[in-house]
Structure formats: C-alpha cells, structure tokens
Amino acid sequence: xxxxxxxxxxxxxxxxxxxxxxKAKRPISAYEIISMSRADAAMAPPTAYRALERLIxxxxxxxxxxxxxxxxxxxxxxxxxxAFAICDSCGSVAEFMLPTLAKALGNWSRSKGFKLNASTIExxxxxxxxxxxxxx
Amino acid sequence: xxxxxxxxxxxxxxxxxxxxxxKAKRPISAYEIISMSRADAAMAPPTAYRALERLIxxxxxxxxxxxxxxxxxxxxxxxxxxAFAICDSCGSVAEFMLPTLAKALGNWSRSKGFKLNASTIExxxxxxxxxxxxxx
DNA sequence: TTGACGAATGTTATATTATACGTTTCATTC
DNA sequence: GAATGAAACGTATAATATAACATTCGTCAA
Numbered sequence: 342x343x344x345x346x347x348x349x350x351x352x353x354x355x356x357x358x359x360x361x362x363x364k365a366k367r368p369i370s371a372y373e374i375i376s377m378s379r380a381d382a383a384m385a386p387p388t389a390y391r392a393l394e395r396l397i398x399x400x401x402x403x404x405x406x407x408x409x410x411x412x413x414x415x416x417x418x419x420x421x422x423x424a425f426a427i428c429d430s431c432g433s434v435a436e437f438m439l440p441t442l443a444k445a446l447g448n449w450s451r452s453k454g455f456k457l458n459a460s461t462i463e464x465x466x467x468x469x470x471x472x473x474x475x476x477x
Numbered sequence: 478x479x480x481x482x483x484x485x486x487x488x489x490x491x492x493x494x495x496x497x498x499x500k501a502k503r504p505i506s507a508y509e510i511i512s513m514s515r516a517d518a519a520m521a522p523p524t525a526y527r528a529l530e531r532l533i534x535x536x537x538x539x540x541x542x543x544x545x546x547x548x549x550x551x552x553x554x555x556x557x558x559x560a561f562a563i564c565d566s567c568g569s570v571a572e573f574m575l576p577t578l579a580k581a582l583g584n585w586s587r588s589k590g591f592k593l594n595a596s597t598i599e600x601x602x603x604x605x606x607x608x609x610x611x612x613x
Numbered sequence: 614t615t616g617a618c619g620a621a622t623g624t625t626a627t628a629t630t631a632t633a634c635g636t637t638t639c640a641t642t643c
Numbered sequence: 644g645a646a647t648g649a650a651a652c653g654t655a656t657a658a659t660a661t662a663a664c665a666t667t668c669g670t671c672a673a
Contacts, residue, residue, distance in 0.1 A: 354622090372658070385624055390660065406542040407597050409630090409659060424582075426591050435589070441581040446560075446600060449575055454605035455562050461543050463597040464582060469590035490651095507630070521653045526631065545630060545659095 357382045358392040359401055359413060367432045368410035405434070407463045412436075421459055428468035435468070493518045494528040495537055495549060503568045504546035541570070543599045548572070557595055564604035571604070 361378045362369065369377065371389045378384070384392075393411055396402035400420035404411050405427065415436045416423060422443040426435040442462065450457040467475070497514045498505065505513065507525045514520065520528075529547055532538035536556035540547050541563065551572045552559060558579040562571040578598065586593040603611070 370659070386659085387661070388623065391622085406599070426586070426589070426593075428591075429594070435591070437585065439581055439585055442578065445575055445577040445581065446598075449573065450562070450600065450602065453562070453571070454608060455564075455571070455600070456603040456608050457562075457600055458565070458602040460601070461597060461599040463542070464586065464591070464593055465596070466586065466594040467592040472590060472592050522630085523632070523654095524652065527651075 352395075354382070354384060354388055354392040355395045355399075357384075358389060359396055362396075362402055362411060362413040365412075368405050368408050368412045368427075368434055370410050374411070403436070405463060406461050407465065424462035424464065426464045426466065426468070428471055429465050430467050430471035430474075433468050433470075488531075490518075490520055490524055490528040491531045491535075493520075494525060495532055498532075498538055498547060498549040501548075504541050504544050504548045504563075504570055506546050510547070539572070541599060542597050543601065560598035560600065562600040562602065562604070564607055565601050566603050566607035566610075569604050569606075 357378050358374055361374050365373070365377065371386060371393060374393075375384060375386065375389050393402060393404070397404060401414050402411055403414055403420075403423065403425070405425060408427065412425075412434055414420065414423075416438065423436055423438055424442060426437065428434070443460075446460055447457065449455075493514050494510055497510050501509070501513065507522060507529060510529075511520060511522065511525050529538060529540070533540060537550050538547055539550055539559065539561070541561060544563065548561075548570055550556065550559075552574065559572055559574055560578060562573065564570070579596075582596055583593065585591075
C-alpha cells in the first residue's frame with residue numbers, strides 16, 4: 342500500500358461491494374464487482390473475495406455456484422434455505438424459499454444420518470418475461 | 478497435433494474420461510482427470526471438457542457446481558432431477574433422487590411461469606461415517 | 614510514552630478452472 | 644483424386660480464486 346494512504350476498515354469494503362451488488366440487479370462476478378465499484382474504492386481480488394465472504398456470512402449476499410457469481414440477498418430471513426431461479430436468457434434471478442423443499446432435504450438428511458450444513462439449490466431455465474418474448 | 482499421430486474419435490476420449498471418473502470414486506476436477514488418465518491418453522483441457530460435456534449430455538456424469546468437479550453418474554434414470562450430498566470432511570458424495578423435491582420445484586416453476594430446464598441441488602455437510610468419527 | 618504483540622488488512626504473485634480461436638483431420642461429394 | 648465442410652484438436656489465454664507474505668493499527672504492559 343502506498344505510504345500515507347489511509348487504511349480502509351474491512352467493513353467499508355463490504356459496504357462498497359454490497360452497494361455494487363445492489364446496483365447490478367443481477368449476478369456479477371467478483372471481477373465485475375472490482376471493475377464496477379466506485380473509482381475511489383479500488384481493491385485487489387482477495388479484498389473483494391473477503392468482503393463477499395463477510396457479506397455471505399452476514400446473510401447480505403449469496404454466491405450462485407452454477408454461475409460463479411454473486412448477488413445481493415433479497416430476503417431477510419432463512420438465508421440458508423434459499424433457492425434461486427436463474428433465467429438463462431436474460432440473466433435475471435428470482436430468490437425464493439420453499440418450506441416443502443427445506444423439509445424434504447432435512448428429512449432425507451436425518452434418515453441417512455447426513456449432518457446437513459448448507460444447501461445449494463439453483464434452477465436454470467427461462468423467466469416468464471423471456472418465455473413470452475419467445476412466443477412472438 | 479503432431480503429424481502422423483492418429484486422431485482419436487471423440488467418443489474414445491469420453492470413454493477414457495468416464496473410466497477415470499469411475500476409478501476416482503469421488504468428485505475430481507477436469508485437470509485431475511487429465512493427469513489421472515492413462516498415460517497413452519494424454520489430452521488438452523478443451524478435449525477433457527468436451528468429453529465431460531458429452532458424458533453429461535448422455536447422463537453418464539454430473540458436474541458438482543459447488544466444487545467445480547465432476548463425478549460418474551451412479552443412477553440410471555432421472556438424470557436431471559438428481560441431488561447430491563457432499564461430505565466436506567472426506568469428500569464422498571451420495572447421489573439421490575427425491576420425488577417430493579422434483580415435484581416441489583416443478584410446482585413452484587409452474588406457478589411462477591418459469592420454464593424449468595435443469596436444477597442443481599447440492600447439500601454440504603458430514604456423511605454418517607465422518608459424523609461417527611467425530612464423536613470419538 | 615514506548616515498544617511488543619497479535620489481529621486484521623493489503624498486495625503481489627500464482628494456482629486453478631474454463632474457453633476463444635485457429636488448425637488439422639476426415640468423411641463426403643463430385 | 645481434389646474440393647468442401649463439419650467435427651475435433653491443441654495452443655494460447657481468459658476468468659476465477661487463493662496462498663503467501665508485508666504492512667498497519669489497536670492494545671496492553673512496562
């Protein structure tokens with residue numbers, strides 16, 4: 342770091358990254374976060390990844406494993422049971438929660454003796470808007 | 478390709494990759510596949526990825542998105558609705574199918590007008606064997 | 614106040630995963 | 644046998660992620 346440059350509190354980077362995620366309104370990669378963030382908030386990849394890790398722990402962001410990309414969380418609770426419907430045409434993502442789903446997975450785990458820590462549920466397909474556009 | 482070298486039918490690479498996946502008995506990366514494959518079957522990354530793509534299309538292998546790794550399929554049918562329970566301690570993977578789950582996701586999709594093409598369902602946790610080992 | 618220490622942060626360099634792109638090969642057709 | 648085009652190959656490089664180390668800063672004992 343250049344001498345005399347103020348050190349940033351890590352929470353500050355988390356804020357910047359979250360702001361960028363929210364502006365994006367779609368999943369973006371860590372490197373997109375870096376290039377889309379305010380010019381006065383340049384950061385190296387590990388800094389971005391650490392900020393993301395924090396945000397995910399805090400329930401403010403999610404990683405979409407099938408895209409290697411990140412989104413701001415749009416729900417307040419149930420951070421661990423969320424599912425995502427990803428439109429492969431327009432890239433939009435719907436975040437949702439299904440008690441049935443969580444229950445089914447919990448039951449299966451219990452019956453098999455699997456200690457469930459986290460679940461990744463991602464659907465790929467076409468959102469209603471794109472479906473309609475296709476029909477024209 | 479070196480001149481005079483016999484060209485391999487792409488299906489042949491798929492066979493080699495599948496053999497390697499089956500031997501591994503756990504998820505392995507594309508690069509592990511390359512280095513674990515028979516010495517007489519050297520292949521460049523795109524070749525390995527193409528073979529994997531074929532195998533996945535044919536229902537003979539799966540990609541585990543949360544690991545960026547691949548496994549041989551252990552079920553014959555329902556290739557698209559499979560779920561995976563991944564042990565974060567030993568790396569083992571259980572592949573399973575839950576009608577409840579598929580139904581719940583199908584229902585949600587239908588009700589929202591989302592055209593579902595594929596689903597990724599991956600659980601992370603600890604397998605029964607590792608759970609027991611922990612208790613000691 | 615000062616120095617020792619540890620935790621947190623920042624950077625460089627590099628590992629890992631994946632694909633764009635140009636070339637070669639081979640089957641097909643003439 | 645030459646022309647053609649589709650499929651498959653590898654080189655080179657892009658994109659994603661992290662290891663390893665250096666720096667900073669707050670805290671606490673002296």
